[in-house]
Amino acid sequence: QKEVEQNSGPLSVPEGAIASLNCTYSDRVSQSFFWYRQYSGKSPELIMSIYSNGDKEDGRFTAQLNKASQYVSLLIRDSQPSDSATYLCAVNSGTYKYIFGTGTRLKVLA
């Protein structure tokens, strides 16, 4: 079983819709969770981090964490074509090591 799992996609949504990206993780002691966006040919950049159960909102982005279900998600409201990218979920279990999922490719259709 992979430590951090994401659906590879592509996830296609029309412009203006809500995009929902999901991630599950296997290590119950995981403490911190991150969403990175990676444009094609570029390096990952942080969008959101979340550490406690519930929702965390930043502009059009909302991260949701449910530690009991070992599940973290990213919602993108009013999706724009510029949001088209690969979204990487990363998990840290309180060590130096970050575990990345393989990413979900999002396509926002104009």
Added chain:
Amino acid sequence: DVKVTQSSRYLVKRTGEKVFLECVQDMDHENMFWYRQDPGLGLRLIYFSYDVKMKEKGDIPEGYSVSREKKERFSLILESASTNQTSMYLCASTLGGAWTAEAFFGQGTRLTVV
């Protein structure tokens, strides 16, 4: 503006060559990482370092070594390049001792071994 800088954006090397990938960060971060990224496999950790001269193997260290002589610099060495090491290599750094810390990435080096 915080920065992680990798020495080359694109690199083409021949099989058997010794290859050096350099990474420099200006954020005074304790932790530095080398990942490779391949389609369908995501980011895989090769090596990381939590202090000068300290290093730990990641998930796929075979065929690689690292050097960290100064806090700001972390080098990845391919002792004898092989075609299966053709990949995108990403360097990252984080603040030490903080499990909430964001990882900052360099721009990546696309290495092709022919």
